[in-house]
Amino acid sequence: MIILAAAAARAQDDKPPVRIAIVGLTHDHAIGFIPNTRGRKDIQLVGIVESNAPLVARYAARFHLDTNLFFPSLEELLARTNVQAVATFTSTFDHRRVVEICARLGVKNVMMEKPLAVNMEHARAMAAAAKQGGLQLLVNYETTWYAGNQAAYSLACEQHALGELRKIVVHDGHRGPKEIGCSETFLSWLTDPVLNGGGALNDFGCYGADLVTWLMQGQRPLSVFAVTQQIKPEIYPKVEDEATIVITYPKAQAILQASWNWPFDRKDMEIYGRTGYVLVPRPDALRVRLTNAAESQTNAPALTGPSADSLSYLAAVVRGDIQPSGLSSLAVNMTVVEILDAAHESARTGKRVELPLQPPY
Helix, strand or coil: CHHHHHHHHHHHHHCCCEEEEEECCCCCCHHHHHHHCCCCCCEEEEEEECCCHHHHHHHHHHHCCCHHHEECCHHHHHHHCCCCEEEECCCCCCHHHHHHHHHHHCCCEEEEECCCCCCHHHHHHHHHHHHHHCCEEEEECHHHHCHHHHHHHHHHHHCCCCCCEEEEEEEEECCCCCCCCCCHHHHHHHCCCCCCCCCHHHHHHHHHHHHHHHHCCCCCCCEEEEEEECCCCCCCCCCCCEEEEEEEECCEEEEEEEECCCCCCEEEEEEEECCEEEEECCCCEEEEEECCCCCEEEECCCCCHHHCCHHHHHHHHHHCCCCCCHHHCHHHHHHHHHHHHHHHHHHHHCCCEECCCCCCC
16 A cells, blocks of 8 residues: 555656646735745746736745746736646635636636635626636635644544534634734735625634535525624724624534634634534644543644645646535535625624525526
8 A cells, every 4th residue: 555655646746737826916825825836846836917016026025036927917927828727816806807817818727815705796707707617716715724624524524423513613813914914915905895895704704604514515504693893993994803603504503703803813613513522723633522432632633635735735626636625615615605795794784694595606
Protein backbone atom coordinates (compact mmCIF):
# COMPACT_ATOMS: atom_id res chain seq x y z
CA MET A 1 0.00 0.00 0.00
CA ILE A 2 2.87 2.37 0.79
CA ILE A 3 4.43 1.66 -2.62
CA LEU A 4 1.10 2.34 -4.38
CA ALA A 5 0.62 5.60 -2.46
CA ALA A 6 4.14 6.73 -3.37
CA ALA A 7 3.53 5.88 -7.02
CA ALA A 8 0.26 7.85 -6.99
CA ALA A 9 2.05 10.85 -5.44
CA ARG A 10 4.76 10.69 -8.13
CA ALA A 11 2.09 10.54 -10.83
CA GLN A 12 0.52 13.70 -9.45
CA ASP A 13 3.90 15.43 -9.34
CA ASP A 14 4.50 14.53 -12.99
CA LYS A 15 1.39 16.41 -14.09
CA PRO A 16 1.89 20.01 -15.23
CA PRO A 17 0.80 22.58 -12.66
CA VAL A 18 -2.68 24.05 -12.91
CA ARG A 19 -2.38 27.61 -14.20
CA ILE A 20 -4.39 29.97 -12.03
CA ALA A 21 -5.02 33.71 -11.98
CA ILE A 22 -6.12 35.89 -9.11
CA VAL A 23 -8.88 38.37 -9.92
CA GLY A 24 -9.10 41.26 -7.47
CA LEU A 25 -7.03 42.19 -4.44
CA THR A 26 -9.58 44.14 -2.41
CA HIS A 27 -10.29 41.14 -0.19
CA ASP A 28 -7.61 40.86 2.50
CA HIS A 29 -7.74 37.06 2.35
CA ALA A 30 -5.50 37.44 -0.72
CA ILE A 31 -2.71 38.28 1.73
CA GLY A 32 -2.76 34.70 2.99
CA PHE A 33 -3.52 33.13 -0.38
CA ILE A 34 -0.62 34.48 -2.45
CA PRO A 35 2.20 33.01 -0.30
CA ASN A 36 0.50 29.60 -0.45
CA THR A 37 0.86 29.52 -4.24
CA ARG A 38 4.66 29.45 -3.97
CA GLY A 39 6.83 26.36 -4.00
CA ARG A 40 4.02 24.07 -5.15
CA LYS A 41 4.08 21.53 -7.97
CA ASP A 42 0.30 21.46 -8.47
CA ILE A 43 -0.35 25.19 -8.90
CA GLN A 44 1.27 28.00 -10.90
CA LEU A 45 0.17 31.61 -10.43
CA VAL A 46 0.31 33.14 -13.92
CA GLY A 47 -1.39 36.50 -13.42
CA ILE A 48 -3.19 38.90 -11.13
CA VAL A 49 -6.00 41.17 -12.30
CA GLU A 50 -6.33 44.44 -10.41
CA SER A 51 -6.96 47.95 -11.76
CA ASN A 52 -6.23 49.82 -8.51
CA ALA A 53 -2.65 51.04 -9.09
CA PRO A 54 -1.81 51.81 -5.41
CA LEU A 55 -3.13 48.37 -4.42
CA VAL A 56 -1.03 46.72 -7.13
CA ALA A 57 2.05 48.57 -5.90
CA ARG A 58 1.37 47.54 -2.30
CA TYR A 59 0.99 43.84 -3.13
CA ALA A 60 3.94 43.84 -5.52
CA ALA A 61 6.18 45.32 -2.83
CA ARG A 62 4.86 43.15 -0.01
CA PHE A 63 5.26 39.84 -1.85
CA HIS A 64 8.15 40.82 -4.17
CA LEU A 65 6.03 40.20 -7.27
CA ASP A 66 7.13 41.06 -10.79
CA THR A 67 4.94 43.88 -12.10
CA ASN A 68 4.56 41.92 -15.36
CA LEU A 69 2.36 39.53 -13.39
CA PHE A 70 -0.35 42.21 -13.06
CA PHE A 71 -3.05 43.02 -15.60
CA PRO A 72 -5.79 45.69 -15.51
CA SER A 73 -8.50 43.32 -16.81
CA LEU A 74 -9.21 39.63 -17.19
CA GLU A 75 -9.55 40.11 -20.93
CA GLU A 76 -5.99 41.41 -21.19
CA LEU A 77 -4.62 38.61 -19.02
CA LEU A 78 -6.33 35.92 -21.10
CA ALA A 79 -5.00 37.47 -24.29
CA ARG A 80 -1.47 36.93 -22.97
CA THR A 81 -1.62 33.60 -21.14
CA ASN A 82 -3.70 30.45 -20.77
CA VAL A 83 -5.62 30.28 -17.49
CA GLN A 84 -7.33 27.13 -16.23
CA ALA A 85 -8.84 28.58 -13.06
CA VAL A 86 -9.54 31.90 -11.38
CA ALA A 87 -9.39 32.65 -7.66
CA THR A 88 -11.52 35.68 -6.87
CA PHE A 89 -10.68 38.26 -4.19
CA THR A 90 -13.09 41.05 -5.12
CA SER A 91 -16.04 42.39 -3.16
CA THR A 92 -18.87 39.89 -2.85
CA PHE A 93 -20.96 42.13 -5.12
CA ASP A 94 -18.37 41.73 -7.89
CA HIS A 95 -18.47 37.91 -7.77
CA ARG A 96 -21.30 37.95 -10.29
CA ARG A 97 -19.35 40.12 -12.74
CA VAL A 98 -16.26 37.90 -12.50
CA VAL A 99 -18.24 34.70 -13.04
CA GLU A 100 -20.11 36.13 -16.02
CA ILE A 101 -16.86 37.32 -17.63
CA CYS A 102 -15.17 33.97 -17.02
CA ALA A 103 -18.13 32.09 -18.47
CA ARG A 104 -18.07 34.30 -21.55
CA LEU A 105 -14.31 34.00 -22.07
CA GLY A 106 -14.10 30.26 -21.55
CA VAL A 107 -12.50 29.99 -18.10
CA LYS A 108 -13.92 26.73 -16.75
CA ASN A 109 -13.18 26.99 -13.02
CA VAL A 110 -13.76 29.85 -10.57
CA MET A 111 -13.16 29.76 -6.83
CA MET A 112 -14.32 32.74 -4.77
CA GLU A 113 -13.92 33.72 -1.15
CA LYS A 114 -17.05 33.18 0.88
CA PRO A 115 -19.94 33.79 0.54
CA LEU A 116 -21.10 32.95 -2.97
CA ALA A 117 -23.14 36.10 -3.56
CA VAL A 118 -24.70 39.18 -1.97
CA ASN A 119 -28.24 37.88 -2.58
CA MET A 120 -30.29 35.27 -4.44
CA GLU A 121 -30.64 37.45 -7.55
CA HIS A 122 -26.87 37.44 -7.98
CA ALA A 123 -26.59 33.76 -7.02
CA ARG A 124 -29.15 32.73 -9.63
CA ALA A 125 -27.41 34.80 -12.31
CA MET A 126 -24.07 33.20 -11.43
CA ALA A 127 -25.53 29.70 -11.51
CA ALA A 128 -27.10 30.40 -14.92
CA ALA A 129 -23.82 31.77 -16.32
CA ALA A 130 -21.93 28.78 -14.97
CA LYS A 131 -24.37 26.35 -16.55
CA GLN A 132 -24.29 28.12 -19.91
CA GLY A 133 -20.50 28.37 -19.93
CA GLY A 134 -19.80 24.90 -18.54
CA LEU A 135 -18.05 26.51 -15.60
CA GLN A 136 -17.44 24.97 -12.19
CA LEU A 137 -18.01 27.30 -9.23
CA LEU A 138 -16.33 26.74 -5.87
CA VAL A 139 -16.67 28.77 -2.68
CA ASN A 140 -13.72 28.89 -0.31
CA TYR A 141 -14.27 28.97 3.46
CA GLU A 142 -11.43 28.81 5.94
CA THR A 143 -13.49 26.37 8.01
CA THR A 144 -13.66 23.87 5.13
CA TRP A 145 -10.04 22.98 5.78
CA TYR A 146 -10.38 22.51 9.55
CA ALA A 147 -9.48 18.92 10.37
CA GLY A 148 -11.84 19.09 13.35
CA ASN A 149 -14.84 19.96 11.18
CA GLN A 150 -14.10 17.13 8.77
CA ALA A 151 -13.67 14.63 11.62
CA ALA A 152 -16.92 15.84 13.22
CA TYR A 153 -18.75 15.36 9.92
CA SER A 154 -17.39 11.83 9.67
CA LEU A 155 -18.67 11.00 13.17
CA ALA A 156 -22.05 12.60 12.67
CA CYS A 157 -22.89 11.86 9.04
CA GLU A 158 -20.79 8.90 7.92
CA GLN A 159 -20.47 6.83 11.09
CA HIS A 160 -23.84 8.08 12.46
CA ALA A 161 -22.26 7.91 15.92
CA LEU A 162 -24.49 10.69 17.33
CA GLY A 163 -27.82 9.36 16.17
CA GLU A 164 -30.24 11.61 14.33
CA LEU A 165 -29.07 15.23 14.51
CA ARG A 166 -31.14 17.53 16.71
CA LYS A 167 -29.23 20.78 17.21
CA ILE A 168 -26.21 22.50 15.66
CA VAL A 169 -24.69 25.66 17.11
CA VAL A 170 -22.02 27.61 15.23
CA HIS A 171 -20.11 30.61 16.59
CA ASP A 172 -18.11 32.80 14.21
CA GLY A 173 -16.48 36.19 14.32
CA HIS A 174 -14.00 38.47 16.05
CA ARG A 175 -13.79 41.92 17.69
CA GLY A 176 -14.68 43.60 14.41
CA PRO A 177 -12.90 44.13 11.07
CA LYS A 178 -11.70 47.62 11.94
CA GLU A 179 -10.64 46.52 15.42
CA ILE A 180 -8.49 43.65 14.12
CA GLY A 181 -6.76 45.85 11.53
CA CYS A 182 -8.37 45.06 8.19
CA SER A 183 -7.14 47.30 5.38
CA GLU A 184 -9.09 50.39 4.40
CA THR A 185 -9.56 48.88 0.94
CA PHE A 186 -11.21 45.83 2.48
CA LEU A 187 -13.26 47.84 4.98
CA SER A 188 -14.63 50.09 2.24
CA TRP A 189 -16.74 47.27 0.85
CA LEU A 190 -16.96 44.86 3.81
CA THR A 191 -18.94 47.47 5.75
CA ASP A 192 -21.15 48.44 2.81
CA PRO A 193 -24.64 46.87 2.72
CA VAL A 194 -24.64 46.68 -1.09
CA LEU A 195 -21.10 45.51 -1.80
CA ASN A 196 -21.09 42.95 1.04
CA GLY A 197 -24.82 42.28 1.16
CA GLY A 198 -24.81 43.17 4.87
CA GLY A 199 -22.38 43.29 7.78
CA ALA A 200 -21.59 40.61 10.34
CA LEU A 201 -24.61 38.57 9.22
CA ASN A 202 -23.06 37.97 5.79
CA ASP A 203 -19.43 38.07 6.85
CA PHE A 204 -19.77 35.37 9.49
CA GLY A 205 -23.29 33.98 9.19
CA CYS A 206 -22.26 32.34 5.93
CA TYR A 207 -19.77 30.06 7.72
CA GLY A 208 -22.48 28.57 9.88
CA ALA A 209 -25.01 28.34 7.06
CA ASP A 210 -22.43 26.45 5.00
CA LEU A 211 -21.54 24.02 7.79
CA VAL A 212 -25.15 23.41 8.77
CA THR A 213 -26.31 22.78 5.20
CA TRP A 214 -23.44 20.32 4.77
CA LEU A 215 -24.23 18.51 8.01
CA MET A 216 -27.91 18.36 7.07
CA GLN A 217 -26.96 16.70 3.78
CA GLY A 218 -28.07 19.64 1.65
CA GLN A 219 -31.55 19.77 3.16
CA ARG A 220 -33.22 23.18 2.86
CA PRO A 221 -34.70 24.61 6.09
CA LEU A 222 -38.38 25.05 6.84
CA SER A 223 -37.87 28.54 8.26
CA VAL A 224 -35.34 31.18 9.30
CA PHE A 225 -35.61 33.70 12.13
CA ALA A 226 -32.94 36.33 12.80
CA VAL A 227 -32.18 39.20 15.15
CA THR A 228 -29.54 41.78 14.29
CA GLN A 229 -28.11 44.79 16.12
CA GLN A 230 -25.84 47.76 15.58
CA ILE A 231 -23.92 47.71 18.82
CA LYS A 232 -21.18 49.95 17.39
CA PRO A 233 -22.96 52.38 15.04
CA GLU A 234 -20.14 54.88 15.46
CA ILE A 235 -17.81 52.36 13.74
CA TYR A 236 -20.28 50.53 11.47
CA PRO A 237 -23.06 53.02 10.68
CA LYS A 238 -24.38 51.23 7.58
CA VAL A 239 -24.53 47.56 8.61
CA GLU A 240 -25.29 45.23 11.52
CA ASP A 241 -22.37 44.13 13.66
CA GLU A 242 -24.30 41.47 15.60
CA ALA A 243 -26.55 38.68 14.32
CA THR A 244 -28.21 35.54 15.64
CA ILE A 245 -29.95 33.23 13.16
CA VAL A 246 -32.26 30.36 14.12
CA ILE A 247 -32.87 27.79 11.40
CA THR A 248 -35.56 25.13 11.71
CA TYR A 249 -35.73 21.72 10.02
CA PRO A 250 -38.43 19.07 10.44
CA LYS A 251 -36.55 17.39 13.33
CA ALA A 252 -33.66 19.73 14.08
CA GLN A 253 -32.63 23.31 14.77
CA ALA A 254 -29.48 25.28 14.04
CA ILE A 255 -28.31 28.46 15.74
CA LEU A 256 -25.75 30.66 14.04
CA GLN A 257 -24.08 33.36 16.12
CA ALA A 258 -22.26 35.81 13.85
CA SER A 259 -20.58 38.74 15.52
CA TRP A 260 -18.10 41.58 15.21
CA ASN A 261 -18.26 41.84 19.01
CA TRP A 262 -16.61 38.69 20.33
CA PRO A 263 -13.80 39.40 22.80
CA PHE A 264 -11.62 36.90 20.90
CA ASP A 265 -11.51 35.37 17.43
CA ARG A 266 -13.64 32.26 17.15
CA LYS A 267 -14.85 29.74 14.59
CA ASP A 268 -16.20 26.80 16.58
CA MET A 269 -19.11 24.42 16.34
CA GLU A 270 -21.32 22.13 18.45
CA ILE A 271 -23.24 19.19 17.00
CA TYR A 272 -25.84 17.40 19.13
CA GLY A 273 -27.55 14.18 18.09
CA ARG A 274 -30.14 11.97 19.74
CA THR A 275 -27.47 9.81 21.39
CA GLY A 276 -24.32 11.92 21.60
CA TYR A 277 -22.49 15.10 20.77
CA VAL A 278 -19.29 16.32 19.17
CA LEU A 279 -17.84 19.76 19.85
CA VAL A 280 -15.14 21.40 17.72
CA PRO A 281 -13.61 24.07 19.98
CA ARG A 282 -10.50 24.55 17.83
CA PRO A 283 -9.67 23.78 14.19
CA ASP A 284 -7.96 20.49 15.02
CA ALA A 285 -9.69 19.50 18.27
CA LEU A 286 -12.71 17.36 19.12
CA ARG A 287 -14.68 16.75 22.31
CA VAL A 288 -16.97 13.75 21.98
CA ARG A 289 -19.53 12.15 24.27
CA LEU A 290 -21.58 9.13 23.30
CA THR A 291 -24.17 7.02 25.14
CA ASN A 292 -22.76 5.27 28.23
CA ALA A 293 -19.38 6.93 27.86
CA ALA A 294 -17.58 9.88 29.41
CA GLU A 295 -16.55 12.83 27.28
CA SER A 296 -13.28 12.27 25.44
CA GLN A 297 -10.93 14.82 23.91
CA THR A 298 -8.78 14.21 20.87
CA ASN A 299 -6.93 15.93 18.06
CA ALA A 300 -8.25 15.34 14.57
CA PRO A 301 -5.81 13.88 12.04
CA ALA A 302 -4.33 16.39 9.61
CA LEU A 303 -6.08 16.66 6.26
CA THR A 304 -4.24 15.33 3.22
CA GLY A 305 -4.67 15.10 -0.54
CA PRO A 306 -7.33 17.27 -2.22
CA SER A 307 -8.85 18.08 1.18
CA ALA A 308 -5.62 19.50 2.60
CA ASP A 309 -6.31 23.10 1.59
CA SER A 310 -8.13 25.25 -0.94
CA LEU A 311 -5.39 25.13 -3.57
CA SER A 312 -5.09 21.34 -3.43
CA TYR A 313 -8.85 21.10 -3.82
CA LEU A 314 -8.93 23.56 -6.73
CA ALA A 315 -6.13 21.72 -8.54
CA ALA A 316 -7.92 18.38 -8.10
CA VAL A 317 -11.18 19.82 -9.46
CA VAL A 318 -9.47 21.38 -12.49
CA ARG A 319 -7.68 18.11 -13.27
CA GLY A 320 -10.92 16.14 -13.00
CA ASP A 321 -9.68 14.07 -10.09
CA ILE A 322 -12.73 15.03 -8.00
CA GLN A 323 -16.11 16.66 -8.51
CA PRO A 324 -17.02 19.73 -6.44
CA SER A 325 -19.12 18.66 -3.46
CA GLY A 326 -19.97 19.51 0.11
CA LEU A 327 -18.87 22.76 1.70
CA SER A 328 -17.36 24.23 -1.48
CA SER A 329 -20.10 23.22 -3.90
CA LEU A 330 -22.51 25.46 -5.74
CA ALA A 331 -25.51 23.41 -4.58
CA VAL A 332 -24.74 23.88 -0.88
CA ASN A 333 -23.88 27.54 -1.36
CA MET A 334 -27.11 28.37 -3.17
CA THR A 335 -28.86 27.25 0.02
CA VAL A 336 -26.41 29.34 2.07
CA VAL A 337 -27.44 32.47 0.17
CA GLU A 338 -31.12 31.55 0.55
CA ILE A 339 -30.63 31.32 4.34
CA LEU A 340 -28.80 34.67 4.47
CA ASP A 341 -31.48 36.38 2.38
CA ALA A 342 -34.21 35.00 4.65
CA ALA A 343 -32.25 36.10 7.73
CA HIS A 344 -32.07 39.68 6.45
CA GLU A 345 -35.80 39.66 5.72
CA SER A 346 -36.57 38.25 9.16
CA ALA A 347 -34.39 40.84 10.91
CA ARG A 348 -36.07 43.60 8.91
CA THR A 349 -39.62 42.51 9.66
CA GLY A 350 -39.15 40.92 13.08
CA LYS A 351 -40.95 37.81 11.80
CA ARG A 352 -39.96 34.25 11.04
CA VAL A 353 -39.54 33.65 7.31
CA GLU A 354 -41.02 30.43 5.95
CA LEU A 355 -39.04 29.09 3.03
CA PRO A 356 -40.92 27.92 -0.08
CA LEU A 357 -41.20 24.19 -0.68
CA GLN A 358 -39.43 24.55 -4.03
CA PRO A 359 -36.03 26.24 -4.04
CA PRO A 360 -35.93 29.67 -5.74
CA TYR A 361 -33.14 28.53 -8.07
